[in-house]
Amino acid sequence: xxxxxxxxxxxxxxxxxxxxxxxxxxxxxxxxxxxxxxxxxxxxxxxxxxxxxxxxxxxxxxxxxxxxxxxxxxxxxxxxxxxxxxxxxxxxxxxxxxxxxxxxxxxxxxxxxxxxxxxxxxxxxxxxxxxxxxxxxxxxxxxxxxxxxxxxxxxxxxxxxxxxxxxxxxxxxxxxxxxxxxxxxxxxxxxxxxxxxxxxxxxxxxxxxxxxxxxxxxxxxxxxxxxxxxxxxxxxxxxxxxxxxxxxxxxxxxxxxxxxxxxxxxxxxxxxxxxxxxxxxxxxxxxxxxxxxxxxxxxxxxxxxxxxxxxxxxxxxxxxxxxxxxxxxxxxxxxxxxxxxxxxxxxxxxxxxxxxxxxxxxxxxxxxxxxxxxxxxxxxxxxxxxxxxxxxxxxxxxxxxxxxxxxxxxxxxxxxxxxxxxxxxxxxxxxxxxxxxxxxxxxxxxxxxxxxxxxxxxxxxxxxxxxxxxxxxxxxxxxxxxxxxxxxxxxxxxxxxxxxxxx
Amino acid sequence: xxxxxxxxxxxxxxxxxxxxxxxxxxxxxxxxxxxxxxxxxxxxxxxxxxxxxxxxxxxxxxxxxxxxxxxxxxxxxxxxxxxxxxxxxxxxxxxxxxxxxxxxxxxxxxxxxxxxxxxxxxxxxxxxxxxxxxxxxxxxxxxxxxxxxxxxxxxxxxxxxxxxxxxxxxxxxxxxxxxxxxxxxxxxxxxxxxxxxxxxxxxxxxxxxxxxxxxxxxxxxxxxxxxxxxxxxxxxxxxxxxxxxxxxxxxxxxxxxxxxxxxxxxxxxxxxxxxxxxxxxxxxxxxxxxxxxxxxxxxxxxxxxxxxxxxxxxxxxxxxxxxxxxxxxxxxxxxxxxxxxxxxxxxxxxxxxxxxxxxxxxxxxxxxxxxxxxxxxxxxxxxxxxxxxxxxxxxxxxxxxxxxxxxxxxxxxxxxxxxxxxxxxxxxxxxxxxxxxxxxxxxxxxxxxxxxxxxxxxxxxxxxxxxxxxxxxxxxxxxxxxxxxxxxx
Numbered sequence: 006x007x008x009x010x011x012x013x014x015x016x017x018x019x020x021x022x023x024x025x026x027x028x029x030x031x032x033x034x035x036x037x038x039x040x041x042x043x044x045x046x047x048x049x050x051x052x053x054x055x056x057x058x059x060x061x062x063x064x065x066x067x068x069x070x071x072x073x074x075x076x077x078x079x080x081x082x083x084x085x086x087x088x089x090x091x092x093x094x095x096x097x098x099x100x101x102x103x104x105x106x107x108x109x110x111x112x113x114x115x116x117x118x119x120x121x122x123x124x125x126x127x128x129x130x131x132x133x134x135x136x137x138x139x140x141x142x143x144x145x146x147x148x149x150x151x152x153x154x155x156x157x158x159x160x161x162x163x164x165x166x167x168x169x170x171x172x173x174x175x176x177x178x179x180x181x182x183x184x185x186x187x188x189x190x191x192x193x194x195x196x197x198x199x200x201x202x203x204x205x206x207x208x209x210x211x212x213x214x215x216x217x218x219x220x221x222x223x224x225x226x227x228x229x230x231x232x233x234x235x236x237x238x239x240x241x242x243x244x245x246x247x248x249x250x251x252x253x254x255x256x257x258x259x260x261x262x263x264x265x266x267x268x269x270x271x272x273x274x275x276x277x278x279x280x281x282x283x284x285x286x287x288x289x290x291x292x293x294x295x296x297x298x299x300x301x302x303x304x305x306x307x308x309x310x311x312x313x314x315x316x317x318x319x320x321x322x323x324x325x326x327x328x329x330x331x332x333x334x335x336x337x338x339x340x341x342x343x344x345x346x347x348x349x350x351x352x353x354x355x356x357x358x359x360x361x362x363x364x365x366x367x368x369x370x371x372x373x374x375x376x377x378x379x380x381x382x383x384x385x386x387x388x389x390x391x392x393x394x395x396x397x398x399x400x401x402x403x404x405x406x407x408x409x410x411x412x413x414x415x416x417x418x419x420x421x422x423x424x425x426x427x428x429x430x431x432x433x434x435x436x437x438x439x440x441x442x443x444x445x446x447x448x449x450x451x452x453x454x455x456x457x458x459x460x461x462x463x464x465x466x467x468x469x470x471x472x473x474x475x476x477x478x479x480x481x482x483x484x485x486x487x488x489x490x491x492x493x494x495x496x497x498x499x500x501x502x503x504x505x506x507x508x
Numbered sequence: 509x510x511x512x513x514x515x516x517x518x519x520x521x522x523x524x525x526x527x528x529x530x531x532x533x534x535x536x537x538x539x540x541x542x543x544x545x546x547x548x549x550x551x552x553x554x555x556x557x558x559x560x561x562x563x564x565x566x567x568x569x570x571x572x573x574x575x576x577x578x579x580x581x582x583x584x585x586x587x588x589x590x591x592x593x594x595x596x597x598x599x600x601x602x603x604x605x606x607x608x609x610x611x612x613x614x615x616x617x618x619x620x621x622x623x624x625x626x627x628x629x630x631x632x633x634x635x636x637x638x639x640x641x642x643x644x645x646x647x648x649x650x651x652x653x654x655x656x657x658x659x660x661x662x663x664x665x666x667x668x669x670x671x672x673x674x675x676x677x678x679x680x681x682x683x684x685x686x687x688x689x690x691x692x693x694x695x696x697x698x699x700x701x702x703x704x705x706x707x708x709x710x711x712x713x714x715x716x717x718x719x720x721x722x723x724x725x726x727x728x729x730x731x732x733x734x735x736x737x738x739x740x741x742x743x744x745x746x747x748x749x750x751x752x753x754x755x756x757x758x759x760x761x762x763x764x765x766x767x768x769x770x771x772x773x774x775x776x777x778x779x780x781x782x783x784x785x786x787x788x789x790x791x792x793x794x795x796x797x798x799x800x801x802x803x804x805x806x807x808x809x810x811x812x813x814x815x816x817x818x819x820x821x822x823x824x825x826x827x828x829x830x831x832x833x834x835x836x837x838x839x840x841x842x843x844x845x846x847x848x849x850x851x852x853x854x855x856x857x858x859x860x861x862x863x864x865x866x867x868x869x870x871x872x873x874x875x876x877x878x879x880x881x882x883x884x885x886x887x888x889x890x891x892x893x894x895x896x897x898x899x900x901x902x903x904x905x906x907x908x909x910x911x912x913x914x915x916x917x918x919x920x921x922x923x924x925x926x927x928x929x930x931x932x933x934x935x936x937x938x939x940x941x942x943x944x945x946x947x948x949x950x951x952x953x954x955x956x957x958x959x960x961x962x963x964x965x966x967x968x969x970x971x972x973x974x975x976x977x978x979x980x981x982x983x984x985x986x987x988x989x990x991x992x993x994x995x996x997x
Binding site for chain 2: 013022088095097100105108109111154206207208210211214215241242243244245253321323324327328329330331333334335336345349369370373374377381465
């Protein structure tokens with residue numbers, strides 16, 4: 006068994022790989038004060054982030070002298086800069102909101118703050134969460150800590166890179182078509198996108214409302230569960246948040262996997278998937294079998310249809326959601342507008358980056374009179390079809406296991422010229438958003454020194470189950486404990502699927 | 509039927525879209541207040557401003573109100589209805605879209621009965637309501653008090669509305685006004701809208717087209733936007749009918765367009781043509797769940813409906829023996845009906861007299877003061893006393909009208925106080941009248957001789973002399989009887 010709090014050469018203080026529970030114990034014991042713990046991570050951000058650009062803004066934590074209370078009391082964290090927070094800027098990675106200060110805080114932030122978590126900063130992201138490489142940020146691209154010439158994935162690339170580099174113990178993210186899972190996979194960290202409706206969207210700037218879901222990026226499934234416990238639950242300010250009771254997501258972590266049926270979608274192991282990534286994912290599935298699970302082949306066809314449907318529906322919603330950025334009330338306004346039309350047009354064409362404009366145009370087109378039935382309605386039908394495939398598959402198994410991404414992290418600029426190639430990054434993540442199911446990315450090996458993610462997908466509101474599977478897996482491997490070279494670690498364990506553990 | 513249209517051989521087709529602001533205390537998708545008249549933008553919260561990250565939460569109070577409306581017009585209430593987004597850019601539309609109901613409105617297929625014309629000329633007609641849906645109001649652009657810029661007031665943004673869409677079944681401006689007034693009455697009866705047209709609580713868009721008599725397909729229509737008084741509605745439609753007929757008669761075609769009515773110039777002018785119309789790119793709002801309503805909930809709300817104008821009018825005919833016209837006029841507004849009923853509860857003996865007074869002197873007074881019956885300076889109990897004094901012979905109708913005017917001027921006075929103070933009391937004491945009659949006979953021997961010689965018409969002269977001597981206060985019936993007995997003896 007590995008120990009999350011082990012201290013070694015890579016982590017002399019033991020703080021880098023410490024779990025949230027360990028950090029909490031150390032704080033409770035008085036090993037550190039909340040202030041000194043925050044200072045430890047703040048210093049790392051200041052020293053190491055220039056190489057990554059994973060933060061858009063940092064904050065000097067406001068820690069009162071009085072004792073912090075709550076389950077996350079004194080635990081430092083970062084928000085993806087899509088969450089509105091009353092202190093500091095909320096930019097959504099856009100020039101449009103480069104200087105915008107939210108006059109209110111997101112429900113997710115209020116819940117974390119109420120439990121004493123300490124915000125150290127806001128992480129970089131693709132503009133308005135549109136992208137799979139974090140190259141679409143007005144605040145510059147983010148580097149992957151495992152290879153700074155490569156992308157960290159997106160759109161929550163800043164959060165994934167920051168957690169991978171051990172700049173914060175955990176960070177929030179949002180996932181519309183894979184924006185938590187894909188960067189988590191590329192950066193070798195654990196990320197969970199809960200069931201649609203599990204976490205309030207209030208105060209999380211909307212990209213595509215019927216897909217957007219807030220979640221967590223952390224080092225381990227256990228940490229994800231600890232944080233998810235705090236941010237989940239119905240919110241009267243978000244009508245689409247679910248009244249489904251929130252269970253303790255840590256309760257089932259230690260449950261053995263014996264009898265677990267693991268569905269493996271045949272169609273996902275096709276030529277679209279890099280062979281060496283496939284090998285690592287297969288090895289991870291084999292590890293789950295060793296832990297007591299039973300492998301079941303399942304059908305999840307039409308991933309290509311899912312991709313097309315998503316790239317109609319999400320831009321359609323985005324084209325409407327982003328209409329409020331018109332230069333009238335807040336955000337960027339062009340200089341010397343000639344009239345109201347000029348003000349609208351120039352504020353928007355100067356304030357939005359190319360990918361955002363591309364999606365607004367695509368979405369506007371998809372909703373236009375005469376095209377609505379052919380595009381929007383057909384895509385909705387496809388969405389129901391995909392959801393049906395998952396329902397069928399999950400009647401034959403308990404969880405689905407497969408790849409997160411077709412490849413490991415690609416080079417910066419590699420797909421910049423070809424949006425369609427970039428969109429293929431989301432082939433295995435998007436179907437999960439179409440169905441609204443919970444999904445995770447779990448570090449599952451390396452290819453050429455770059456992390457590979459294992460995707461776990463559960464039934465609606467069965468987060469506890471995929472967290473359990475991920476946690477049991479993480480008791481048997483140590484990929485999640487590897488620290489990228491130069492960020493406090495001494496390299497990775499090599500390409501081979503190391504099941505040895507760290508202890 | 510428009511006289512102009514009929515004379516020219518045309519018939520008119522009108523449909524109305526009415527926006528009624530619902531009287532909820534807070535907005536349809538936020539907790540901000542809906543009260544009218546606050547300083548600009550103080551009643552606009554983060555949701556109303558459309559700030560990044562905010563989400564709408566549906567105010568169930570608006571659902572009840574829309575449902576009550578549907579029940580009041582015998583419409584179908586949707587068990588499942590839903591919200592759509594109507595996308596367009598406008599400075600006072602904060603989100604760049606309006607949340608409305610396109611595909612699944614809460615109310616569909618209702619009817620209202622209207623009465624058009626006056627007295628014997630009046631006729632009744634049923635107008636079908638296609639649908640009524642919930643939506644949010646936009647803010648206001650303020651052009652006054654600013655130089656070279658436009659002010660935006662978002663206090664109104666997010667105020668709940670129901671948009672009530674009629675079938676194109678009205679054939680004249682009068683019918684359109686009668687329909688709009690009836691809808692206005694219903695929303696006030698059921699307490700879902702204050703009906704204040706000056707403040708924009710009740711606004712009408714009119715779709716108007718004309719066609720040659722006998723033609724079956726509809727003519728090209730124009731839409732006149734945002735009419736905020738019944739008078740403007742009437743004038744705008746009349747103008748538009750004449751304009752369209754003139755266009756057709758000059759050999760041109762009516763252009764499908766949205767037009768605005770200018771009350772100063774009393775004309776409609778072009779706002780935008782159909783070609784310039786926006787593509788609203790409607791789609792289901794993903795931020796809001798479908799609204800579901802159970803049969804039990806609908807029935808519970810139905811039980812809360814008050815007596816509606818048509819039912820009330822039927823009851824007035826049956827219970828009080830009023831004719832249909834009077835009953836319809838008295839029930840046309842809830843305030844008037846309430847007033848009438850309050851008069852009757854204080855003095856139930858003579859409903860017909862009460863009906864005449866409420867429709868006559870009281871209506872004239874309210875018209876003059878531009879108020880409704882609930883604000884009348886003459887309270888119903890006071891009018892009831894006045895009616896009693898007519899019935900008991902204390903006051904003639906003429907004197908009663910004088911008393912009423914005094915009551916309207918000075919609300920502290922009472923009926924009996926005014927009668928006393930002004931000596932208006934009718935002289936019914938026969939000895940007093942006898943003495944006066946005798947004096948008149950004595951003073952006019954020539955006329956008496958002529959009358960007795962067969963000039964019957966002179967009887968009126970004697971009545972006039974007696975009334976003059978009493979300042980009109982003598983009971984006319986008593987004067988007649990006494991004169992007759994004295995002269996004929």
